[in-house]
Amino acid sequence: MQLSILIVEDxxxxxxxxxxxxxxxxxxxxxxxNGAQALQLLRDGLRPDIVLLDLMMPVMDGATFLETxxxxxxxxxxxxIVTSALGDACNLPMSTEVLRKPFPxxxxxxxxxxx
Numbered sequence: 820m821q822l823s824i825l826i827v828e829d830x831x832x833x834x835x836x837x838x839x840x841x842x843x844x845x846x847x848x849x850x851x852x853n854g855a856q857a858l859q860l861l862r863d864g865l866r867p868d869i870v871l872l873d874l875m876m877p878v879m880d881g882a883t884f885l886e887t888x889x890x891x892x893x894x895x896x897x898x899x900i901v902t903s904a905l906g907d908a909c910n911l912p913m914s915t916e917v918l919r920k921p922f923p924x925x926x927x928x929x930x931x932x933x934x
Contacts (some may be wrong), residue, residue: 821846838850
């Protein structure tokens with residue numbers, strides 16, 4: 820079974836690079852460039868195995884997306900990995916993993932590849 824990843828990242832270059840790398844590793848990848856767009860994908864039925872979530876985005880930031888999606892049960896089956904340069908990651912729920920930017924690709928792959 821192919822794992823699916825939703826990348827929520829406003830920076831085009833980062834989003835595109837992550838998408839290409841993860842697709843090469845065999846993941847089914849969807850992207851959104853802000854939290855509102857990602858929330859709509861979930862409301863439309865997308866249920867990714869993993870969400871790579873930036874925090875600092877226009878329109879709807881990552882923390883608001885995470886809170887809203889969890890309130891509505893849209894991430895109950897998804898692992899969330901926050902990718903942020905913020906030191907404290909904004910008091911995110913304990914179940915949320917954090918990968919500090921900038922991160923090496925092998926650190927990301929270690930987190931997302933099945934063991």
